[in-house]
Amino acid sequence: MARESLAELRTEPFAAEREWTVEDIPVLTASVAVPRPVPAEDRVSRRIHRYYQLQCRAYLRYCERWLLPQAQAACRAALEISAPIPCLRAELKYQVTYNQGGLWSLYTQSRETAVSGPALLTRRGDTWDLSGGYPVELSAFFPPRSGWRKQLLALAAEEIERQERAGISQYHEGWRRALRRRFNPQNYYLTSEGLTFFFPMYAIAPAAEGIPVFTMPYGAESLRLPEGFETPAETE
Numbered sequence: 001m002a003r004e005s006l007a008e009l010r011t012e013p014f015a016a017e018r019e020w021t022v023e024d025i026p027v028l029t030a031s032v033a034v035p036r037p038v039p040a041e042d043r044v045s046r047r048i049h050r051y052y053q054l055q056c057r058a059y060l061r062y063c064e065r066w067l068l069p070q071a072q073a074a075c076r077a078a079l080e081i082s083a084p085i086p087c088l089r090a091e092l093k094y095q096v097t098y099n100q101g102g103l104w105s106l107y108t109q110s111r112e113t114a115v116s117g118p119a120l121l122t123r124r125g126d127t128w129d130l131s132g133g134y135p136v137e138l139s140a141f142f143p144p145r146s147g148w149r150k151q152l153l154a155l156a157a158e159e160i161e162r163q164e165r166a167g168i169s170q171y172h173e174g175w176r177r178a179l180r181r182r183f184n185p186q187n188y189y190l191t192s193e194g195l196t197f198f199f200p201m202y203a204i205a206p207a208a209e210g211i212p213v214f215t216m217p218y219g220a221e222s223l224r225l226p227e228g229f230e231t232p233a234e235t236e
Helices: 043-080 148-166 175-182
Strands: 011-022 025-037 088-100 103-112 120-129 188-190 194-198 213-217
Touching (some): 043 103, 103 188, 120 188
Parallel strands (some): 025 088
Antiparallel strands (some): 188 194
């Protein structure tokens, strides 16, 4: 790269756990694992470290403010009918998906067990420019006025049709409209294969499909890495 910056970021998990009880009975547990740069000696590493420390604390506050009242209500309901007391569980984990050429990409995903029904999955994608320590917008991977949103939605529609023809996945009847309405340019991350974008659980498919993901490979359409960065093939 022409500019001086980190080529990649080395991290280790930072873990935290909390437990909430009602009359000494556990009703909610939460575990968090977020990335921690090591060593965090440069400006970029420190900025990224602060970001995920804030995410860790925010998730634990969310558990206490929103999930704990549900867990307490489920506990009281179980006590009234002498049923087993459920213990709800929430966890937040991360997966680094790309780490080379000055770009660092990952997703964090939370999983919440419910008293009944499937667990709720929520995913967030992050891609960082290691030269300045700032997030990279999805539009940066396409030339101006390239119609990148239309390209991504067309790729997703083609993949959904292929999956349904093969009988390997099932989507909501109105998935075409939902694709346009629920598309969020913040919901993406990089992998060695290409740019992966995703939709929230339930947005375009039943719970059994989890979080639908789609990948546009490098070199397809007008997809490119921003100027000054290298594709996986170029770094080999």
